[in-house]
Amino acid sequence: MNPTPPRALTIAGSDSGGGAGIQADLRTFFACGVHGMTAITAVTVQNSLGVTGVHTIPPEVVAAQIEVVATDIGVQAAKTGMLATAEIISAVAAACDKVHIGLGGATPLIVDPVSASMHGDPLLRDDALDALRGELFPRATLVTPNLDEVRLLTGIEVRSRAEQRDAAKALAEYGSKWVLVKGGHLWDDPECLDLLYDGSEFTEFVGPRYDVRHTHGSGDTLASTITSALAKGADMVSAVRAGKAFIVESVRAAYPLGGGVGPVSPRW
Numbered sequence: 184m185n186p187t188p189p190r191a192l193t194i195a196g197s198d199s200g201g202g203a204g205i206q207a208d209l210r211t212f213f214a215c216g217v218h219g220m221t222a223i224t225a226v227t228v229q230n231s232l233g234v235t236g237v238h239t240i241p242p243e244v245v246a247a248q249i250e251v252v253a254t255d256i257g258v259q260a261a262k263t264g265m266l267a268t269a270e271i272i273s274a275v276a277a278a279c280d281k282v283h284i285g286l287g288g289a290t291p292l293i294v295d296p297v298s299a300s301m302h303g304d305p306l307l308r309d310d311a312l313d314a315l316r317g318e319l320f321p322r323a324t325l326v327t328p329n330l331d332e333v334r335l336l337t338g339i340e341v342r343s344r345a346e347q348r349d350a351a352k353a354l355a356e357y358g359s360k361w362v363l364v365k366g367g368h369l370w371d372d373p374e375c376l377d378l379l380y381d382g383s384e385f386t387e388f389v390g391p392r393y394d395v396r397h398t399h400g401s402g403d404t405l406a407s408t409i410t411s412a413l414a415k416g417a418d419m420v421s422a423v424r425a426g427k428a429f430i431v432e433s434v435r436a437a438y439p440l441g442g443g444v445g446p447v448s449p450r451w
């Protein structure tokens with residue numbers, strides 16, 4: 184009999200175009216040798232051109248998906264992506280507490296504070312930012328905002344590496360154990376610096392900047408690679424290093440799809 188692999192849970196939205204969200208997470212988990220499980224928060228009507236509809240799942244159904252897989256199959260690491268509403272965020276926080284996911288429990292929780300698609304379509308209601316900061320960040324082992332999300336969450340407009348450090352410090356105040364401020368949107372920087380902060384020390388992860396058009400799902404892919412590494416028992420610095428190496432290759436392997444923006448393609 185084959186051994187049971189490490190298991191990871193994604194709590195996120197579905198992208199009907201197959202590029203981002205749940206679909207990107209499952210592809211990444213598979214590529215990393217991890218069994219992937221899903222708690223779906225919303226169904227988006229989406230293709231390569233953008234999101235034309237969002238249908239949220241009842242909060243109690245989101246919570247039930249988390250509890251039912253955790254109590255039977257077991258979760259070694261979990262991540263959140265699109266959470267859509269404050270009500271879903273509260274339900275996710277309560278369910279994670281019940282099954283010991285997040286700080287205070289045994290299972291690491293990665294919170295990717297997804298707020299909009301790359302086309303600017305909203306994936307999180309404005310009134311849900313408070314719930315994200317107040318209820319989920321204090322439970323998070325790691326939060327992974329991009330610079331647009333940093334601006335929404337802290338009001339800090341990052342234009343330099345020094346400001347990226349200020350943003351990491353401001354985000355750490357919300358109570359997560361680690362913060363990863365992704366520098367992909369710092370367009371003037373010839374390299375792409377992701378900055379990890381544990382409340383006292385910074386670790387820098389520098390990668391090449393590729394001028395590519397097809398980057399749909401890159402944030403989800405990075406967060407789910409880190410989640411996979413943690414599920415396999417890696418420490419945080421090694422997990423982020425693995426995530427960075429993986430996302431560089433995945434962006435290089437991105438492909439065109441439809442008439443808009445194509446997805447990154449998870450690979451080592």
Ligand code: PLP
Nearest residue numbers: 196203204265297300301399400
């Ligand atoms: N759609 C869903 C369901 C997502 O979860 C995400 C990101 O997490 C996106 C779209 C946005 O991806 P991108 O920013 O690559 O467009």
